[in-house]
Amino acid sequence: MQSCEGFRNSGNMKQRPFSSRGVLLQRPATHHTAHHVRQRLVRSAGRCRAVQGDQEQIHHPRQITAGQSRRASLLQLAVLPALLDTGRRLLWPQEAQASLVQFPADALRNNYYLVRAGESQAEAAGYVLSNPVAKTSMDSGLTELGKRQVVRGALEQLKKAPGFDPDNVYFWPSITQRAYQTAEIMGSLLGVGRSRIVPEFSFLDPRGLGALEGYSLQEAAEQLNNGDRQSPNWKPLRNYDGTPNESVSDVLVRMRQVVSITESQWSNASIVIISPDSDLLSVLQAAAVGVDLRDHRRFAFGPGECRRLQLATELPVATKANTKYSCPNPPICQ
Numbered sequence: 001m002q003s004c005e006g007f008r009n010s011g012n013m014k015q016r017p018f019s020s021r022g023v024l025l026q027r028p029a030t031h032h033t034a035h036h037v038r039q040r041l042v043r044s045a046g047r048c049r050a051v052q053g054d055q056e057q058i059h060h061p062r063q064i065t066a067g068q069s070r071r072a073s074l075l076q077l078a079v080l081p082a083l084l085d086t087g088r089r090l091l092w093p094q095e096a097q098a099s100l101v102q103f104p105a106d107a108l109r110n111n112y113y114l115v116r117a118g119e120s121q122a123e124a125a126g127y128v129l130s131n132p133v134a135k136t137s138m139d140s141g142l143t144e145l146g147k148r149q150v151v152r153g154a155l156e157q158l159k160k161a162p163g164f165d166p167d168n169v170y171f172w173p174s175i176t177q178r179a180y181q182t183a184e185i186m187g188s189l190l191g192v193g194r195s196r197i198v199p200e201f202s203f204l205d206p207r208g209l210g211a212l213e214g215y216s217l218q219e220a221a222e223q224l225n226n227g228d229r230q231s232p233n234w235k236p237l238r239n240y241d242g243t244p245n246e247s248v249s250d251v252l253v254r255m256r257q258v259v260s261i262t263e264s265q266w267s268n269a270s271i272v273i274i275s276p277d278s279d280l281l282s283v284l285q286a287a288a289v290g291v292d293l294r295d296h297r298r299f300a301f302g303p304g305e306c307r308r309l310q311l312a313t314e315l316p317v318a319t320k321a322n323t324k325y326s327c328p329n330p331p332i333c334q
Contacts, residue, residue: 101259103252104290104312109267111163112259112309114281115154115186115274116301117178118146123303128213128220130206130277131243140177140276149304150185157306158186158272164308165270166190171197172262173274174204182304183274203254203261206277210245211237224279225297232293248283248293255284278302289315 101108122129122139124146134140142150158164169192173183183197212220227234232248239245262271275281278301286296290312301307 099260101256101263103256103287105288106311106313108259108309108311109263110269110271111165112262113158113161113164113270113272113306114285114301114309115158115182115272115306116278116281116303117174117176117182117274117276118142118149118154118304120146120178120276123217126217128209128215128217130209131213131241132202132205132208133242135174135176135205137177142178142181146178146303147181147185150182151189153304154182154306155186155189161306161308163270166192168268169196169270169272170262170266171272171274172200172204172258173197174206174276175199175201176204176206176276179204179274179276183272186272200258203258204273204275204280205254206275207251207279208244208246209236210239210243213239213241213243228296229294248279248296251280251283252287252293255280255287259284272306275301285309288312291315 119142120129120140121143122134124143125139129139159166169190171183171187171192173179180197180199183199186192187194187197209215209220209224212223215223223236227236228248232252235247235250236245258273273281273284279296281301282296282299283293285299285307286293289310291298
């Protein structure tokens, strides 16, 4: 076996041959033991030992450094393009792919289905409940009639809606109790897992009716009809219990955000938007087809009703002929 060469000692210790294990083949004449020499050899081997097969050879440290430098250079060449690309994106970022949806809409990346939740406890009692604080209260939950409306109405209408794909569907319900319960019922009967039910925590809150909070549904509806026909910017009187008072234009801002978010997340999917009231859906539908927002109630939804969102190119000619106002850039109308 070839000995380890190039190992030098100081003092009385002469150059001696060692085995590959670092053990003296011949005991030195000085007081240094094989153990001491082995330790010194290991320290030396840490920087200059290389093993080739059964032979152990000592190389100059510069040879190993050169090899390491070569490997480091190759690694740098492999990583350099990725680093340059990252730097380019940081210095010159590309234009964002997501943007706000523009209305009227001629085309969207997904198919949208609008669902009004079934009847709530507050609706059954006949009074307005739009304060966000009550979103998860039992008064906002579905009645037994409301559950039947979901199963026999919204679900069956969704199954028959054009373009609906049950294998690629996402439910986007308001976190309001009745809307989320509606999503759970429909998802369960369609075999859709909870991972495809995405609760919306603010944009799909019911329209804030301000001082009309607590009014009877009939009285509130009369004031809303009269006010909304005056202007998209009309609002109910302000309330001081924390209930927002929103105009139709305010509602459109929220609904534009909802559609913009879903358009940036999915493509060629069936998106089911579940609202706790009718105004959110009728305003969105009016804006999508370019109908004046003052006339949004022509698209009103009943409890447990589902319809596919129509786009501007799909609006029937008869409907366009009956449109009293044009709305080229909702909510800016003529």
